Amino acid sequence: MSEFGLMGVDWEERVNFDRMRRERLQKAQAAMEKSGLDALFVFALEDVRYLTGFRSHLGPVTILGLAAAVLPRGGDPILCTLDIVHARQRMPWLHPDNILGRPFIRTEGGTRKWAEEIKGKIGKLAEGKIGVDLLSFGLSQWLPKCFPKAQFVDGKEVLSQAKVIKTKDEIECQKIVTMITEAGFQALLDDLKPGVKECELLAVAWQKFTELGSEWTQCANIVCSGPYTAPYRRFTSDRVIREGDLVIVDIGACYNGYWGDFTRTFLCGNVRPTPEQIDLHQECYNTLFNACAEAVVGKTNGDIGKHLNNPKTNPNSDDLSGGHGAGVNPWEPPWVANLTPDAIVPLQPGMLFSIEPYAGKPGVGGIRLENQVFVGEKEPDIITPLSFDERLLRDVHPLDRTTGRKIRFPK
Structure with missing residues (x-):
């Protein structure tokens, strides 16, 4: 392909x-x-x-x-x-x-x-x-x-x-829409700087999506900044982003009916994060990759879900850490959070999940991160390659193939 x-x-x-x-x-x-x-x-x-x-x-x-x-x-x-x-x-x-x-x-x-x-x-x-x-x-x-x-x-x-099990061509469509979504992210990041409105950043990403043939939007397409990241406000406003703000970006394009969907959180401006911001990002990041690591044959969606809203490892989630299957509907079974016993299913190759933990504290800020991952035979196939803001990380997970290679940060 x-x-x-x-x-x-x-x-x-x-x-x-x-x-x-x-x-x-x-x-x-x-x-x-x-x-x-x-x-x-x-x-x-x-x-x-x-x-x-x-x-x-x-x-x-x-x-x-x-x-x-x-x-x-x-x-x-x-x-x-x-x-x-x-x-x-x-x-x-x-x-x-x-x-x-x-x-x-x-x-x-x-x-x-x-x-x-x-x-x-x-x-x-x-x-x-x-x-x-x-x-x-x-x-x-x-x-x-x-x-x-x-x-x-x-x-x-x-x-x-x-x-629930994607065909060869469905998998290709899903990877293509991830590429389109990634392009929208990059266009948005080029304009992320103090003094820009949330809605201006979304307009830049949306334009890039449309230029590349996106049919529609996966959700409201969230650009959320500063105090609106905790408690988390899941839509875009006219707020002017300031230096030192955390900025959550959760966007997705659509290619032939299949939906991109991933999230990153960035620090605005050429500044250092606070230790508290790093703590929250590391909590969310570890939860994300520990959950993704479970997406292999022999596990269940419950194994993914046990990492989300975990009181020991994801204590600052506000019960907002979640996830879902995806395909022609961006939110479809199997689910991965708040599961009841009848919703537990064995994982099979070709299943696709969007996994999206959260960690936040009012007065400090909030972090949302999200990957899309196909279930693999021996290890998960994480198809979301966009790197994370390295200023907000202390440790890089072995499944993270891109972070650590970036030579510049958003403005």
Whole structure:
């Protein structure tokens, strides 16, 4: 696979999107077969994309009914979308007859109309066991009326089982978006100096993301500085950053539906940190790498999670240390913090985690650090290469391959 060209070329294999769509669909069909589903109704836009390759309009809030996918047992996916003309013209891997109009499921009448279309496509399967991934209260009442002979079950869990192990091409997409996110970080760091607003720094990173083809943002994209780092305020404001401030940067780009997501904390200006700031950074840094070290076959997500919010080794977390799986959804299972016994799963190659501890004290500041890591056979595959602010470190962890090589610091 490439390192990391974004264009299609004839002289090496890069992301093979036909193969990626095909293998994702095969995994979903296998998960359905294992669970005994007759059909799967998918309303979450990221999972519509996972099943069909359809890229939808994204917004800052959940919009139910922009698109939907239906996967019948033993059949091809059916896409329902407002953008029916666009999809039929530009998505040749789907049969045109399997591309239907918008699923207007915001009302009972609209749901009934959509249900009749789907019954016409999947026949007797509409009377079987149907998984649904996302429900409003209204849909929870209307779907049983529209499909009176069906048994409705949790479809999100079924699809999560398909998505948890990434394919070769998904791994490549994830590494490419990490590169794009890293480029945004570097652009931001070049402008990090006293007198700059948090929102100005975010604008620089966002511009670099967009220049490199990023589709959207992984989260609010956090630039948080000074007193807002403890207690931790998880969004960007118009605050002017001052010399000596700690600055938390938690940002992520999007490449073909896959999300970058990592965090570093920097000291603003050509100054030395206080001993208390170094203590907090070292606590957070050690927690991060000790948790990452557990991402190997033979361990569980509970082994990762035991390092987060640990009262002995991460005592200043404010219970904010956490983590999650990632893929076409930047926050998906398996989880790694605040786990109950039913959420413990064995780690397998191809699982991806974002691990993000925190340590902070009001009056001193807060530290958030985050890596993305693939589960490895013998050691974790940490795909987040951006180095840390060495002024804030006393000791470098053996798994940290980049810190110690930097010859200059942010302004």
